[in-house]
Amino acid sequence: MKKLEGRSAIVTGSSRGIGKAIALRFAADGAKVCVNCVSTVDKAQAVADEIRKAGGEAIVVQADVAKRAEAEKLIAETAKAFGKVDILVSNAGIVIDRAFVDSTDEDWTRAIESNLHGFFNVSRAVLPHMIERKHGRLIATGSCITEIADFGGNKYSVCTASKGGITAMMRPIAAEVARHGVTVNAVSPGYIATEMLGEIDAAGLEAALTLVPMRRYGKPEEIAAAMAFLASDDAAYITGQVIRVNGGMSMGG
Known part of the structure; x- marks a missing residue:
């Protein structure tokens, strides 16, 4: 039996990348x-089609989770x-690479x-x-930027x-819902080879790679593997935790 057989899942921001x-x-x-997206419905539909062609079941819901009503519609x-x-x-989110003193209200x-x-x-x-329902898995996509201050330019x-x-916020939520059979965890990626890397300064990316002991960017599938573990019954006794998937970056170079 597959580990998530009989389960249903929502992945926000799942039309591309991680x-x-x-x-x-x-x-x-x-x-x-x-499969959820804000505007790239064609890409989201392509992901859903890929799932169906492999024998799975998928739907697409267009919703901007930054808006309460749309988040509720998604659920x-x-x-x-x-x-x-x-x-x-x-998982839905953005990256902004800008010096603090130059940051705007819009940023x-x-x-x-x-x-x-x-x-x-x-x-x-x-x-x-x-x-x-006395069961659930809530998983957030974190980031290595919360632990490492200097990325060599970014x-x-x-x-x-x-x-x-x-x-x-994840940890007190996890404590509140633990007795109800719900776990709340996060996966914190390092630099992952996705389209989002193109939004980051090239020189900074090269400098950041020297901080990764494995000396390579991660693969989206490696983040997905950690997510799949936390979503499974194998992780039923894990809550309030952050799993770091960053090639050893948070250990130092």
């Missing part, structure tokens, strides 16, 4: 998957399609709304459903606030 890899991995492990439509929501991965608002508020909205929407102060808020 989110796409998570959606495909969950489906390969037997889960029914809701409701998935529950209607699959009968329940067992797993939710809060701050975008980071907090897309990253931290998005996690807040989907968590608030899905947890009552999971608590009622500057993530504003984004760090939003990602750090997620991992800080």
